[in-house]
Amino acid sequence: MSNSANQTVNVISGLELSSSPHVHSKFTTQQVMWLVNLSLLPALISAAVFFGLYQLVVIGVSCAAAVLSEIVVKIIRKSEITIYDGSAFLTGLLLGLIIPPNFSLTSAAIGSAFAIIIGKELFGGLGFNIFNPALVGRAFLQAAYPVAMTTWSKPNFAVDTVTSATPLAAFKFDKMITGIEPLIIGNVGGSIGETSALAIIIGGVFLIGIKIVNWRIPLSMILGLILFGSIFWFIDPIKYPNPLFHLFSGGFLLGAFFMATDWVTSPYTSAGMWIYGLLISLIIVVIRLFGGLPEGVMYGILIMNAFVPLINRLTHPKIFGEAK
């Protein structure tokens, strides 16, 4: 008796004394970020298949530049190195997927460093940034390298009739409409990782399935795009493209599943997600149909990012039991 009592007394000195809850769900920030990275694998494969292996080098450089930039910032700020959480890598990966094929390695690295340093760390690092860092990086590249950012390569299996322009540009400037089938498969011009709707949907559905991505954001964006796209299509089907073309062309699906759903920069209330998604799509349709640019996904998301704190505040749920 006394012997075993002594043993237990010894053991207790090493016990942890934190407060409840003592158990935890299986998701940690680190696991989540790496799962999102993993879910981009189909898009990565489609990039290599349609635009060549060189794209993997560009993406690799983008990822490396993002990770290195974060290390440098953390060293300067004398704070803990957090690259293992996978978020810097994810920013690099996403940026690599939304630039044109055969992009210069230097420019990719600069864009990626901008995304991390200005888009993320300047605000205080992961969790404190207002705008999606990868899109901040892309916006910077758009301003710094306007020509390179609109120079598109032909996909590998393109038939002669397909121009090297993106389907959205072809429609905007030449009223040429691309068929849905190549849009779904991805054998069209566009940013490295955004052309294959199929590859993006596989990754996106995976993220929704494991409950990392909340389905409300992609769904509200898709419904919004179809709704606003249809309104104009009904008004003038010659002048405006059909809603399915809207849906499968450009960076819409990549934006809907991977950019707008970024936890840090999207609303956390259910009603807020609907408002946010619908308004992003409204901006996209307006820019695509009436703006000077063929595409509007980046602007749609960045603009709505700025409204997230307001949306969260306005859509706050009523406390349980309060008069509804």
Next chain:
Amino acid sequence: MTTTFKGGVHPAEMKELTSEKPFEFLPLPEQICLPLSQHAGKQALLLKKKGDAVRKGEMIAEPDGFISAPIHSPVTGKINKTTSIITLTGIRSEAVIINRSDIDEDDLMEPLNPVTVAREKIIERVKQAGIVGQGGAAFPTYVKLSPPPDKKIDYVILNACECEPYLTRDYRFLIEKTEEVITGLKLILKAAGVLYGIIGVEDNKPEAIKKLENVLRNEENISLKVLKTKYPQGAEKMLIKAVTGREVPPGKLPFDVGCIIHNVGTAVSIYNAVVKGEPQINAFLTVSGLGIVEPKNLIVPVGTPLKNIIDYCGGIKENAKKIVAGGPMMGFAQFDLNSPVTKATSGILVLTGKEAPGIKESNCLNCGRCLSVCPLDLAPTRLYKFSRFDKFEEAIDIGLQTCMECGTCTYNCPAGIPLVQWIRYGKRKSSALLKQKTN
């Protein structure tokens, strides 16, 4: 009708460790340590002094005020000394050390017939027996048996959800002591003057559900409600919502929506007090976790040191990381194995590092996983930020005081932020502020 509430989480149940193990009596300890504060409200007043002889079942401390309960000796012996201890829930309390003698003498109350006993007599007996709620808050039960006359009560709901992982005590009650549970519920109905009783059980207890359905076949005014297995289904507000569809507003009580809730264990204690004349001198608890050699369901005298219980269950394994009194979601980590079990202790868990990982904290990602699971529709991340930066007024505005501290948000936070701990801090700090203001 709803069979659950919105939000909540589903942690690994781990009930299989003990669900098939019937209650065992713990051998009587040589010495027990009886805290005088085993209930919400004021600590009881000690009636004995050092050297006095006490008998099993004898009242040794009387209630002090409306919300207080008497304490009875669970063993026959002699008072060794009085001392001051920290209870399992972290409250400082005066305590009496009793050395057990081998004389087997008890001092129980007169048994009453549960069918003919008068309403007032039940309430009086529950009060005399020192029964406190066994759902966690340890509120003196007799107070809940006498609702204010201006409140119309429609239902007495018996809480058999047992939504905390690991715990199987209530499940064993339903299986082994079905009659006691039902009779206990009938006594509550009679005492409170309520017509209908409902037993709420989670659907992960099919055996208990079958047993109850059989017994309840001939009962007209008691029904069974099978609920979705989800934490915190056993929280009062969540249970009322799931069973009746009613929502208890912030700051209000179950009384206000016509309900009274009691734990299954409380019903058994009421049965024991009325039918056997036994005051609440035993605790029924689950001893479990991957860090204990032999998990069990036990009946132990109140005041038994944790050490005796752990030794009886084969001791602690080498990889044990934490000892918890209560469930893993709301229980209290322990640092002293001499600490005694109280009337409301529902379990002793020995958790390993695998079960209680202790996630490293990182920045809030604004992911909203805490909001989506909060059963009370609060915004834990905002409450946490306001509390952390001492903005208590803002926190109160968005419902700080409504939080029931179930820990669901913290369980689900991928960044490992101790949300509920900060909210608790905010609640304590701001209630001190509120007090200051009124003074």
